[in-house]
Amino acid sequence: MSRHQTRDLFPGALEIMVLRLVQREPLHGYALVQRIQQASNDLLRVEEGSLYPALQRLLKAGLLRAEWSVSSTNRQVRTYYLTRAGARHLATEVSRFEQMLKGVTQVLALRHT
């Protein structure tokens, strides 16, 4: 089942990645999917559709804003920009994620010693 891949991500992971990518440069949905796959060297396969509910949640929370514009391939696309609240949220979430990862890694490291 393709849905497994999204379920394997912990809740909120997709959102953090989206925020980080959009922070680097404003992106539209399709481009976001491509970037996630590229950036993770295809380790993460996001079901493309699952991106959109995440985007809507971020829009509602005011962490992103969206504008219709024309893409490099000359298509009407909806481009997402990080808001100031989004940047703040990203910073705290990233540090919390790193804390968590550190903790998990330390616990996992115990087995080998």
Add this chain to the structure above:
Amino acid sequence: MNALRDLFRRRAESGDLKAEIRAHLDEKVASLVAAGMPRAEAERAARRAFGDVTHVEDAARDAWRMPRLDDFVADVGFALRFLRRSPAFAVVAVSSLALGIGANLSVFTVINALLLRPLPVDHPDALVVLSREATETGRMNPLTFGEYADLGLRTTSFAGLLAQSPGDGALQVGAVPVPNAGERIHYARVSSNFFDVLGVRMAAGHGFLPVNDSSADAERSIVLSYDFWQRRFGGDPSILGRSVIVFRDVPFTVVGVAARGFRGIEADESTNAWWPLGNIKIAFADRLAGWNVAVMGRLKRSVPLEQARADARRAYAAIAGDEAAGNLNWSDARRRRFLAQRLDVDAGGTGIADTLRMQFTQPLYALMASVAAVLLIACANVGALLLARTTARRRELAVRLALGSGRARIVRQLVTENAVLIAIATLGGVALVPLALRTILSYAPAAAAAALDTSPDLRTLAFVVAITVTMALIVALLPAMRSTRALEGTISAGTRGAGGSSRRSRVHQWLLGSQAALSLALLVVAGLFVGTLQNLRRLDAGFDRKAVVLVTLNSGAATTAVARRVAPALESIPGVRSATFYANLGLLGGGASTSDCAIDGAPPGPAADVSCAMMQVGPRFFETTSTSILSGRPFAAGDEPPAAQVAIINETMARQYFGDRSPIGQRIQGKLVIGVARDTKYTSLREAAPRMIYTPVGPAWAVADVRFAMHTDRTIAELTAPVKRAIADAGVTQPVTAIEALGAIAEATLARERLLAELASWFGLLALVLACIGLYGTMSFAVARRTHEIGTRLALGATRGQIVGGLMLEFGTPVALGATAGIAATLAMSRLLSRLLFGLNATNPSVMSLAVLVLCLATSAAALVPARRASRTDPVTALRSE
């Protein structure tokens, strides 16, 4: 706010989302095609990679969901559909609640306007009313201007005391009087500090100069009310400085217009103009000190009411003592009665409305209780219907519970349904208020109906909220709570199941019983009030109610010399058989002029009450009013004082003073009694005729109030023009302010009894109809639910009569018990009620039995329909179902 913004945004967002997904797919396809994949395959691949588009859209939309609001909207929609699906139920439930709410709100609005609403003045809570009451009889006796002035000098608790003496007259513009011109207005003669004490500012011009009202010559100034200024002069500021005539052909200058919204200190009559009280000296030079005034005051800051009352009472005791000592010609009895009076100081923020308040306070509270009972019946009714309906919906609800709906969610939905019902009913009730208000106010005097401020305020809003919440508690929560609790295990039992039915039917029986009790109580009360009204209408007033017409000139207008010219002029009008005039009130004109009426040579003991009512009458008075002279003779030419000193007394006085002896030839107050007249009602039909003494009017007295009476069969409309012409022809410039039939005046004194009788009848009828609907509805549901049981009993050999009888007994029992409780309740209320009744007792057995009979007939009729329907159940069909 955020929720509201999101609500609008999610619509736009949904369109964007669709376009965005399309763009995504397009791009994916394009890139796959560019990589060499055939187009059709590329499209399939793109969709596969994307996942289920509809699912994604739903999931994305969920981000915007507001679960509570969405559920609520769904619940409301569901509730509306539900009501639409059972229109009969919806109409009955909504209309009965709406009628209840409308009636309650209307009665409350009138109570608010008459009793609760503060005057639109500065800090109304610091205002007080000073009044004088006879300690023995409780009768109010107005203070005089002299006493008012002394109170001002001898008290320290008041920032200011004001006096006013209201009156009716005509106002004409210009300095020269024109016969029969001018518009009828209600004015107030006030102390010059009136507006300052109240803290009422002027919308234009200025108020009165502060002077000592008793010593200085009063300024000839007049202040108009804002409403009157707008209505009569179109808000024209050039009216300031112009002359108007309101009193005795003397021009007054308009100096100001009072602040918008201020209509004087009488809650039950709008004042159109104010002028300084000192001006009554124009007509009554020496009478200012003895002039009756209403007195209000403003408490000094930080002086409590109790302290002010003690202060004013101390001052009054000294003033009254001086007064009694100074009047050497008073009899001992009169002095004693005078000193037995007490000054009272009461909160006055709602202004003065003694007459109307005294007349209508109790009736309004009685009506409030009645409409509250009607609303309770309606609530019980709708509660019972809803309970029956939720019972009928048990299966649906049970299935939903079984499918995983939370109990809280189902209760919430049932509550929403009921809340929607109540909301619609409340709107309907509010919509009924203007009509109901017009009906109620039509019983009050026209001036009062126009003056009472019935616009909604915070108190009416609070009242609506309070009754809505009460209704919601009774109507909505009860069935909702009951039904889900009993739901578990219902599906297995099916509709045939009897689970929880005993508890449910106990609730039904309570509801039916209380409805019956309340309806019966209302029917009894209505019967008592109708009886009271009939008794008063049939009453012999002592004078002719049909063929007497009274004419009033601008108040204070006529001297008796003028009256002697006007009476013959009126007599010359075709169709008028005789005309006369009289002074000092009477013939239901209100007021009471009492005096010492001691028999000469037989001084009564100091405790004896020798007061009596007086009427000064012109020629042909007894003939014109059809008041019979029982013995002796009526007045004739040559009887007038000072040449002769004669009097006619009424039956009551003759009986009380002389017993079996003939009063003819006796002397009272130095006057020779020449006749005994029949008792006539003096101030109202309710009151027994007082002791009364008639004397002829002297030749050239200036009397405060002269009225003319005509004996005629003509209608008021036919008389209006000829009367005005006759009066103008007699050289009288004062306008005619009223032409009224004596019968209409007598009927008007029954306003309160009519209000009670008619409204109580309507409410009684409404209560009965509601109770019958409730009984019918409850039985219909019960019978439908018990088809199986009834079918079984029929199959086992029960006759149709037995089925009908059984059902009637089952449902008749709570009604009978309720009716008994209702009788007990009315008996308990009888003491309260008796004060509003006339000529019958609150425990009147025929009224009681009639009410019981009506209730029995109506409820039996309502119950018989479903009972007979049940008895026609086909046992085969009933048993085959399920």
